[in-house]
Amino acid sequence: MTFQGWFLILAFFGVLLALAKPVGLWLFTLYEGRRTPLHLVLGPVERGFYGLAGVDPAQEQGWRRYALHMLLFNVALMAFTYAVLRLQGVLPGNPQGLAGLSPHLAFNTAISFTTNTNWQSYGGESTMSNLSQMLGLTIHNFLSAATGIALAFALFRGFARREAGTVGNFWADVTRITLYLLLPVCIAYAIFLIASGVPQALAGVGNVETLEGARQSLLLGPVASQEAIKMLGTNGGGFFNANSAHPFENPTALTNFVQMLSIFVVGVGLTWTFGKAVGNTRQGWAILSAMMILFLVGTGVSYWAEAAGNPVLHQFGVAGGNMEGKEVRFGIAASALFSVVTTAASCGAVNAMHDSFTALGGLVPLFNMQLGEVVIGGVGAGIYGFLLFAILAVFVAGLMVGRTPEYVGKKIESREVKLAVLAIAVLPLMILGLTALSSVLQQGLAGPLNKGPHGFSEILYAFTSAVANNGSAFAGLTANTPYYNGLLGVAMWVGRFFIIVPTLAIAGSLAAKKYTPESAGSFPTTGGLWVGLLVGIILILGGLTFLPSLALGPIADHLSMIRGQLF
Amino acid sequence: MGKDFSSALRPAIVMTLLFAALLGLAYPLAMTGIGQAIFPSQANGSLVRDGGGRVIGSTVIGPAFTSERYFQTRPSAAGKGYDGLASSGSNLGPTAQALVDRVKADVGKRRGEGVTGPVPGDLVTASGSGLDPDLSPAAALAQAPRVARVRGLAPERVRALVAERTEASVLGEPHVNVLALNQALDGLSRTGSPEVPRR
Numbered sequence: 001m002t003f004q005g006w007f008l009i010l011a012f013f014g015v016l017l018a019l020a021k022p023v024g025l026w027l028f029t030l031y032e033g034r035r036t037p038l039h040l041v042l043g044p045v046e047r048g049f050y051g052l053a054g055v056d057p058a059q060e061q062g063w064r065r066y067a068l069h070m071l072l073f074n075v076a077l078m079a080f081t082y083a084v085l086r087l088q089g090v091l092p093g094n095p096q097g098l099a100g101l102s103p104h105l106a107f108n109t110a111i112s113f114t115t116n117t118n119w120q121s122y123g124g125e126s127t128m129s130n131l132s133q134m135l136g137l138t139i140h141n142f143l144s145a146a147t148g149i150a151l152a153f154a155l156f157r158g159f160a161r162r163e164a165g166t167v168g169n170f171w172a173d174v175t176r177i178t179l180y181l182l183l184p185v186c187i188a189y190a191i192f193l194i195a196s197g198v199p200q201a202l203a204g205v206g207n208v209e210t211l212e213g214a215r216q217s218l219l220l221g222p223v224a225s226q227e228a229i230k231m232l233g234t235n236g237g238g239f240f241n242a243n244s245a246h247p248f249e250n251p252t253a254l255t256n257f258v259q260m261l262s263i264f265v266v267g268v269g270l271t272w273t274f275g276k277a278v279g280n281t282r283q284g285w286a287i288l289s290a291m292m293i294l295f296l297v298g299t300g301v302s303y304w305a306e307a308a309g310n311p312v313l314h315q316f317g318v319a320g321g322n323m324e325g326k327e328v329r330f331g332i333a334a335s336a337l338f339s340v341v342t343t344a345a346s347c348g349a350v351n352a353m354h355d356s357f358t359a360l361g362g363l364v365p366l367f368n369m370q371l372g373e374v375v376i377g378g379v380g381a382g383i384y385g386f387l388l389f390a391i392l393a394v395f396v397a398g399l400m401v402g403r404t405p406e407y408v409g410k411k412i413e414s415r416e417v418k419l420a421v422l423a424i425a426v427l428p429l430m431i432l433g434l435t436a437l438s439s440v441l442q443q444g445l446a447g448p449l450n451k452g453p454h455g456f457s458e459i460l461y462a463f464t465s466a467v468a469n470n471g472s473a474f475a476g477l478t479a480n481t482p483y484y485n486g487l488l489g490v491a492m493w494v495g496r497f498f499i500i501v502p503t504l505a506i507a508g509s510l511a512a513k514k515y516t517p518e519s520a521g522s523f524p525t526t527g528g529l530w531v532g533l534l535v536g537i538i539l540i541l542g543g544l545t546f547l548p549s550l551a552l553g554p555i556a557d558h559l560s561m562i563r564g565q566l567f
Numbered sequence: 568m569g570k571d572f573s574s575a576l577r578p579a580i581v582m583t584l585l586f587a588a589l590l591g592l593a594y595p596l597a598m599t600g601i602g603q604a605i606f607p608s609q610a611n612g613s614l615v616r617d618g619g620g621r622v623i624g625s626t627v628i629g630p631a632f633t634s635e636r637y638f639q640t641r642p643s644a645a646g647k648g649y650d651g652l653a654s655s656g657s658n659l660g661p662t663a664q665a666l667v668d669r670v671k672a673d674v675g676k677r678r679g680e681g682v683t684g685p686v687p688g689d690l691v692t693a694s695g696s697g698l699d700p701d702l703s704p705a706a707a708l709a710q711a712p713r714v715a716r717v718r719g720l721a722p723e724r725v726r727a728l729v730a731e732r733t734e735a736s737v738l739g740e741p742h743v744n745v746l747a748l749n750q751a752l753d754g755l756s757r758t759g760s761p762e763v764p765r766r
Binding site: 450 | 571572575576577578579580581582583584585586587589590591592594595596597598599601602603605606609610611612613614617621622623624625626627628629630631632633634637641645649650651652653654655656657658659660661662663664666667670671674684685686687688689691692693694695696697698699700701702703705706736737738739740742746749750753
């Protein structure tokens with residue numbers, strides 16, 4: 001570990017904290033549906049969309065209707081992308097002349113991008129045409145992000161409203177978030193990326209002859225426009241197979257820093273927005289503190305493990321940290337930090353190959369996802385996932401002191417706790433169930449590239465990433481098979497919508513409740529005790545559930561590594 | 568619920584089409600127009616040309632350099648090595664026999680070239696993309712004696728060239744762009760009679 005490495009981590013942390021309030025404030029403006037300066041330009045677009053779609057943005061929706069419109073929109077988007085991918089061969093914008101995708105790959109990819117997972121069973125440069133990248137995938141990067149933020153808004157309204165029957169209007173939320181946040185930021189961001197060396201062209205393949213006389217083909221495409229929203233919307237689906245490790249996606253240390261910031265920035269802002277929405281910004285800071293404790297611990301462990309390197313290779317005289325799967329321009333610290341950021345959020349972009357991390361360096365991303373990606377988390381999904389844990393935490397605190405739990409002015413009763421448990425239980429059931437299944441079935445065992453415990457880690461990582469809607473991979477796993485495409489597709493769908501619907505039900509149930517003012521007997525949800533309780537609940541639940549699976553995978557791998565046992 | 572369902576169908580379909588047009592066509596095409604107009608070089612892959620105008624690579628993408636006359640790039644898992652249409656890491660885990668065998672062979676090769684002491688990690692490991700354009704200064708310096716010998720240059724001159732071409736970095740690691748370094752090396756060999764040691 002170096003001084004420069006820690007400087008990078010602390011600089012990242014500092015910039016992030018400074019952005020929390022301004023971004024949170026902007027999100028709050030959208031949450032309230034207030035006018036912004038951008039309305040001058042984009043207001044007509046917004047009104048035009050409502051007009052053509054027959055939507056009245058002022059018409060409030062109850063949670064069931066909000067959920068129904070959200071679900072139908074997502075199904076329509078998924079069907080659209082499925083069609084684009086299947087028909088790729090006959091559609092224009094295909095300079096490489098690539099064929100349409102197989103049914104199982106198109107199924108997997110359409111679900112993957114709809115659910116904000118962006119798991120990629122394919123290599124971008126050899127599978128996707130320019131049109132598929134733009135029309136099939138980029139739109140989901142925006143809209144799955146906007147859907148996540150909209151759902152967070154609906155849950156915030158549940159806490160904030162008193163004796164109300166509605167949680168907002170889905171179309172108004174999604175349209176405003178897209179037009180007044182995601183799109184304008186991405187335009188500026190894409191220009192920055194192009195200036196830094198990310199291609200933005202429709203040309204296709206170009207050939208070069210190297211100084212040694214060898215031929216090399218380079219693929220150009222609309223990369224920057226997709227890269228910007230890929231990061232800002234915590235999507236993570238790269239234009240190229242190697243994702244943000246590819247120099248065309250992430251050419252410099254500066255673009256790398258900005259990419260990491262843009263993964264976290266909306267999620268960090270939303271913690272502040274939540275505090276503002278419930279009338280006490282300290283509530284937001286408390287949540288952010290708990291998240292940041294988990295984040296810094298994860299970063300420390302990962303950086304230490306990667307900087308320590310692989311003792312097996314040190315025996316042959318190889319110096320220093322683990323550089324397998326890493327790019328020189330980023331080095332150890334920026335790669336370790338990126339891996340923690342991308343799995344703490346539900347991004348899943350990678351700037352180094354997680355499969356080639358040391359055993360413990362690879363455990364941190366895996367455990368981040370198993371905690372439910374509540375450390376900042378995906379845009380929207382992180383904060384609503386975190387609030388589910390907050391509900392459990394006040395419930396546990398309530399049990400200890402023998403009072404009905406309250407959180408930000410709402411009584412938390414058995415209905416909310418049951419729904420929260422239902423949503424939280426999806427993760428272990430799906431991850432562990434499908435991993436177990438794939439560890440015994442022939443089709444499952446055909447997948448891993450590596451043998452021994454690391455092969456098991458590849459399977460565990462895949463299902464964890466799919467259910468948690470992350471999308472990063474231990475990419476040695478051969479996942480483009482009917483078996484994995486199918487099961488991972490189902491896992492992604494369940495991992496997204498079986499959490500969203502109970503969350504909306506909680507929003508509806510909370511919105512209907514009376515305001516319960518804080519009293520002397522209320523458990524305070526702003527101080528250090530509360531932050532400690534939150535961290536404890538998240539770690540105990542995640543740890544107890546997943547420790548056995550981690551013992552079989554990364555921990556066994558680590559013990560093999562220090563003993564020098566190879567597979 | 569049936570009425571709710573049908574009333575939700577129209578916005579779902581219309582919004583899908585409208586957003587597809589805005590985000591899937593207008594936005595990326597507008598960015599392409601802006602990129603091509605303001606930053607045509609970067610937008611088209613930051614291509615590098617030699618004196619005769621022939622395209623020899625890109626400043627951001629690593630080409631394969633395998634001959635002894637040049638600074639060699641890192642091992643690559645992209646296709647058969649530095650395949651621009653098949654970016655990939657090796658994805659071998661820390662306890663993979665295949666990883667250890669490959670690294671052992673590469674270390675042996677470097678020892679044969681006269682590298683003593685610890686071998687810089689990046690010189691014998693595959694990058695994440697398989698298209699890494701850079702070497703660490705240590706990995707370039709480890710190759711300097713070989714390059715100097717093959718080209719008949721003074722080793723100090725080659726080492727100085729590496730130092731000259733090393734880019735510092737606050738948010739990443741110091742690195743040397745291999746294509747730029749080798750281009751400079753060719754320039755040195757053409758012009759550089761004073762540096763050739765007299766033997």
